[in-house]
Amino acid sequence: MPQISVLVPVYNAERFLSACLDSILTQTYKDFELICVDDASTDSSLQILQTYAQRDPRVRIITQSVNQGVAQTRNILLSSATGKYIAFVDADDIILPAYLETLYKTAQENDADLVRCLFLCENIKTGNRTPCEKKFKGFLRDVPAPTRKAHLQAAIDDTQVWLKLIKNSLIQENKLSFRPHSIAEDFPFEILLYQYAAKIAFVPEHLYVYRMGNNLSLSANPAPRAYSTLGNMIFLCQDLPHRQLAEPLFYNRIVNLTLKAVKRMRKYSFPPSYETGKLCRRAFETIQKNISYCSPIKRKKVKMICRFSKFIKDENLPYYALYFTNWFK
Numbered sequence: 350m351p352q353i354s355v356l357v358p359v360y361n362a363e364r365f366l367s368a369c370l371d372s373i374l375t376q377t378y379k380d381f382e383l384i385c386v387d388d389a390s391t392d393s394s395l396q397i398l399q400t401y402a403q404r405d406p407r408v409r410i411i412t413q414s415v416n417q418g419v420a421q422t423r424n425i426l427l428s429s430a431t432g433k434y435i436a437f438v439d440a441d442d443i444i445l446p447a448y449l450e451t452l453y454k455t456a457q458e459n460d461a462d463l464v465r466c467l468f469l470c471e472n473i474k475t476g477n478r479t480p481c482e483k484k485f486k487g488f489l490r491d492v493p494a495p496t497r498k499a500h501l502q503a504a505i506d507d508t509q510v511w512l513k514l515i516k517n518s519l520i521q522e523n524k525l526s527f528r529p530h531s532i533a534e535d536f537p538f539e540i541l542l543y544q545y546a547a548k549i550a551f552v553p554e555h556l557y558v559y560r561m562g563n564n565l566s567l568s569a570n571p572a573p574r575a576y577s578t579l580g581n582m583i584f585l586c587q588d589l590p591h592r593q594l595a596e597p598l599f600y601n602r603i604v605n606l607t608l609k610a611v612k613r614m615r616k617y618s619f620p621p622s623y624e625t626g627k628l629c630r631r632a633f634e635t636i637q638k639n640i641s642y643c644s645p646i647k648r649k650k651v652k653m654i655c656r657f658s659k660f661i662k663d664e665n666l667p668y669y670a671l672y673f674t675n676w677f678k
Contacts (some may be wrong), residue, residue: 351407352518353381353449354432359398359424360388362440365473365560366397372443372558374405378450382432384409385440386425389416394440419533420527423510427526430517437511441560448556452514461550463542465513480555492551497544497599504543505606510535512557519545523592528584532577537585541622544594572617579614579628582607586635590642597644604636604643604651610671615667626663633658633666 355373359366373383383390387395387410395412402408411425423437434456438444469478493503507513519525523545527534543549585603589595595603611629619625637655640648661669 351380351382351432352434353378353453353514354366354430354435355381355383355449356423356426356430356435356437357383357385357418357442357466358388358419358437359390359428360416360422360616361390361392361394363392363394365441366394368443369438369440370397370401372445373438374401374407375446375526376449377446378453381405381407381449382409384411384426384428384429386411386413386422386429388422389413418530420531423527423534424529427520433517434514435517435520436514438557439511439559442511443558443560445556445558449514451552451554451556452656455550455552456514456516459550461548462519463513463518463548464550464552465507466552466557466640467555468512468559469555471558471560472561473562478558481559482540492549493543495547497594497596498602500543500546500549501540501599501602503549504536504539507543508533508535508539509559510538511559515542515622528581531581532574533581534577536578537581537588540585541588541592541594544592552678561674572619575610575613575617576619576623576625576628579607579610579632582610583628583632583635586632586639590639595639595642597642597647600639600642601644601647604647607632607636607652611670612667615671626666629666629670630663633645 357369357373362369370383385398385408398408398410402410402658409429411429413422427435430659434453436449436452452466455461456464468481471478471482493499519542523541525538525541525545527538582603586607588604589600611632614625614629634653640651642653643651658666658669
């Protein structure tokens with residue numbers, strides 16, 4: 350059994366895929382398997398994967414005849430991984446030669462459940478690379494304090510499932526997975542991952558290259574992402590109590606993030622089929638249903654917010670949330 354399973358979801362990535370695979374297969378650390386799931390690509394991605402599988406026995410390919418989306422593709426990757434640790438890599442990104450070796454060594458030395466590092470942002474048009482801390486000012490560059498609230502903030506600052514080495518047992522024992530048909534699928538996974546990770550280690554080196562400017566990337570379209578983010582927050586409001594993770598100060602923040610996700614919906618136009626008003630209504634109903642998990646002071650505010658929301662039309666709820674997100678802090 351390999352020590353590390355490197356997991357790559359692939360969909361129409363022919364332009365970037367070879368560079369990604371080359372960066373993985375030339376790592377200084379060799380004891381890993383590389384599992385790639387082709388999510389019914391319509392370009393030459395599958396042919397590229399097959400070429401690499403013929404060259405290197407560490408490469409395993411799983412194909413899907415119907416496109417399932419990145420969330421379900423990642424779930425298939427998780428269920429197929431046999432390594433002690435897993436590392437996600439996006440098909441349009443690359444990792445530097447010492448990425449796996451450095452993270453694995455750090456995980457072993459610290460008995461860490463989760464090891465993360467810094468990354469470089471590469472403009473695919475110019476090739477210029479910028480350290481992540483200059484591009485994303487709030488990116489976490491330290492190990493969070495051992496509290497639920499601190500781990501929540503760490504997950505918010507680090508919403509990428511790539512860029513880290515994770516103990517496979519942590520995922521399997523806590524039944525962590527990605528919400529199917531979700532675009533911003535990293536976010537709830539990261540929230541739960543950081544809540545369950547007892548020991549987190551940090552490597553202050555830029556070892557991952559996040560390639561920006563790919564118009565096929567789902568992150569290039571903010572409207573569906575906003576819609577999916579709200580769905581993810583509703584899911585967390587429901588799932589955290591079931592997992593007995595809803596401590597009051599922590600849950601207060603989850604409720605505030607859910608209200609912010611409702612507020613964000615006003616910025617975009619959606620097709621009628623999205624039924625955004627109904628989704629916003631469901632957010633308020635879910636918050637009200639789980640109101641007991643908030644702290645006593647916040648509980649009173651939440652109760653009032655939810656009570657008056659019943660008199661607001663569904664389509665106006667994002668503007669209603671706009672007012673109350675600042676008041677709820």
